[in-house]
Amino acid sequence: MIKAIYTGMACAAAVFSLHPLQAQEAYGLRKCLETGLERNYSIRIVKNEQQIADNNATLGNAGYLPSVDLSSGFTGNVDNRTRQQLSDGTHEKTTGVNSEAANVGLNLNWTIFDGFGIQAEYARLKELKQLGELNTRLTIEDFAAALAAEYYNLIRQKIRLKNLRSAVSLSKERLRIVEERYFIGSMSRLDLQQAQVDFNADSSKLITQFETVHTSRIRLNQLMALDNVEQEIYVPDSLIVPNPFLDEAELWSHTLTNNVSLLISGKDRTLTELDYRKIKSRNYPYVRLNAGYGYTANWYGSGATDWQKKLGLNYGLTVGIDIFDGFNRKREQRNARIQIRNQQLRYEELELALKADMANFWMAYRNNLELWKLEKENLVAAQENYSIALERYKLGELSGIELREAQNSLLEAEERQSIAEYNTKICEISLLQLSGQILSYLYPNSDEASY
Numbered sequence: 001m002i003k004a005i006y007t008g009m010a011c012a013a014a015v016f017s018l019h020p021l022q023a024q025e026a027y028g029l030r031k032c033l034e035t036g037l038e039r040n041y042s043i044r045i046v047k048n049e050q051q052i053a054d055n056n057a058t059l060g061n062a063g064y065l066p067s068v069d070l071s072s073g074f075t076g077n078v079d080n081r082t083r084q085q086l087s088d089g090t091h092e093k094t095t096g097v098n099s100e101a102a103n104v105g106l107n108l109n110w111t112i113f114d115g116f117g118i119q120a121e122y123a124r125l126k127e128l129k130q131l132g133e134l135n136t137r138l139t140i141e142d143f144a145a146a147l148a149a150e151y152y153n154l155i156r157q158k159i160r161l162k163n164l165r166s167a168v169s170l171s172k173e174r175l176r177i178v179e180e181r182y183f184i185g186s187m188s189r190l191d192l193q194q195a196q197v198d199f200n201a202d203s204s205k206l207i208t209q210f211e212t213v214h215t216s217r218i219r220l221n222q223l224m225a226l227d228n229v230e231q232e233i234y235v236p237d238s239l240i241v242p243n244p245f246l247d248e249a250e251l252w253s254h255t256l257t258n259n260v261s262l263l264i265s266g267k268d269r270t271l272t273e274l275d276y277r278k279i280k281s282r283n284y285p286y287v288r289l290n291a292g293y294g295y296t297a298n299w300y301g302s303g304a305t306d307w308q309k310k311l312g313l314n315y316g317l318t319v320g321i322d323i324f325d326g327f328n329r330k331r332e333q334r335n336a337r338i339q340i341r342n343q344q345l346r347y348e349e350l351e352l353a354l355k356a357d358m359a360n361f362w363m364a365y366r367n368n369l370e371l372w373k374l375e376k377e378n379l380v381a382a383q384e385n386y387s388i389a390l391e392r393y394k395l396g397e398l399s400g401i402e403l404r405e406a407q408n409s410l411l412e413a414e415e416r417q418s419i420a421e422y423n424t425k426i427c428e429i430s431l432l433q434l435s436g437q438i439l440s441y442l443y444p445n446s447d448e449a450s451y
Contacts (some may be wrong), residue, residue, distance in 0.1 A: 026235075027235060029441055033441060033442045036224040040225050042139055042143065043140060047133045050136045053131070056130050057110075057125040057126050059122065062121045063114070063118040063121060064122065066108050066110030067108070069106075070104075070106050071107065072102075073102070073103050073218050074100070074101070074103075075100070076099070076100040081377070092236075095186050099298070100298070102296070103297070104294055106294060108290065108291045108292065109290050110289045110290070111286065111287070112287040112288065112289055113286025114286045114287075115280070115281030115283060115286065116277065117282070120272075120277035120278045120281060124271060124275070124278070127267055127270050127271050130272070131267045133446075134260055138260045144442065145225070145429050145430070147220070147223045148222060148438070150219050150241050151235070151424055152426070153422065154235060155237055156240060157209065157213045159238070159239075159240075159347075159418050160212075161209045163418070164209050167407065167411050168199070170386075171198050171199040172175055174198070174403060175198075175199045175392070199296045217371060220233070233348070239421075240418075241421075242372065242421060242428055246428065251358065251431055251435045252358055252394070253434055255434055255435045255436065258435060260353070265343070265346060265347045268346070269343035269346075272336070274339055275336055276333065286318075286320055288317070288318040289312070289315075289318075292313070293314075294311075294312075295309070295310065358431070361430045361434065365424065365427035365428060368420055369424055371416075371423075371424075372420040372421055375416045375420045379414070381413075382406075382412075382413035383410060386407060389407075390406075
């Protein structure tokens with residue numbers, strides 16, 4: 001039995017030494033965000049999509065500028081047999097007549113006016129450009145919130161790992177005491193077995209916690225898109241310190257002006273209004289200009305003329321208006337007005353949802369702050385309680401079961417404090433993301449934190 005105890009302790013020690021400290025690069029929250037913003041694949045993809053929207057917002061794409069093309073061609077005809085009746089009643093037959101024509105020219109087409117449709121399209125393209133920027137910002141803010149949450153989760157799991165290490169150390173000390181007393185006959189074999197079972201149980205939790213820490217670190221590396229997703233990184237922060245000074249009124253004010261989802265909804269409403277303007281432009285006349293400068297040559301196989309060559313300018317102006325199109329314009333305008341009202345309703349619905357989220361997150365934030373303060377006091381009491389219990393146990397005034405209860409109370413108090421800290425921080429992250437200030441973790445005291 002004693003040999004088995006030593007074997008178990010040796011195995012546990014071997015497991016705990018599987019994670020030696022190595023020279024690792026320090027990754028604080030700010031560096032994690034900087035690395036992720038540079039390397040994360042989702043951010044790089046959405047930035048490329050934003051570039052496409054930027055490239056599309058041009059005068060030419062809107063239709064302001066004319067189109068100019070250069071063209072040339074060559075045609076030929078071979079008439080094997082031609083029969084004609086002339087005006088005097090006679091007939092004329094020809095065979096093997098070959099005629100050819102060639103041309104080259106520069107052509108211009110330009111819509112000068114189309115009922116302000118071009119202006120509406122250019123405004124639409126610029127709105128789409130800004131919408132692309134907002135979509136990029138939305139992706140960045142979602143990423144920053146996810147990374148910050150995982151960063152603090154890794155710290156929480158490391159705190160729990162430290163607490164479990166301490167629990168194993170305490171169980172090991174208890175096992176040592178029981179073992180010594182068992183040798184001198186002051187404790188029973190049952191006490192020794194119970195101490196061994198408790199030590200093994202704590203060791204099992206510690207081994208499992210190593211896996212949890214590993215998983216969190218891998219997830220953090222994945223968010224940062226590190227080349228080696230299993231890279232060991234050193235997180236310099238060992239504590240989670242929530243910000244207890246957030247102000248609800250200030251957060252809601254920032255939400256109304258900076259929340260990216262609300263801004264995107266506003267852009268969607270503007271785009272719908274511009275679509276309505278484009279439809280209305282069909283009520284007006286259009287003016288189109290066309291011009292060309294070219295060279296043409298014709299070679300005739302019959303007739304009085306052998307060949308003809310021309311070089312010159314041609315031009316024209318077209319003015320027109322759609323008079324009737326089966327009432328489609330009226331139908332489209334009615335539908336567009338309905339779409340505008342729907343977009344306004346979606347905007348108001350989103351604002352109400354944000355207000356509800358703000359209320360819920362704020363309540364959770366305040367409650368978790370109170371829990372955090374309470375659990376810090378409980379932890380102090382649990383630590384004192386365990387110290388007293390251990391001294392009484394060494395004096396033989398306390399049973400092993402009672403010591404174990406004090407130890408479990410200490411571990412539970414440590415766990416509850418860690419959870420309260422983490423939950424408060426998650427509420428803080430959610431509130432900052434909601435109010436468009438999540439990048440304050442990257443740009444503290446800067447306007448860039450809320451764009």
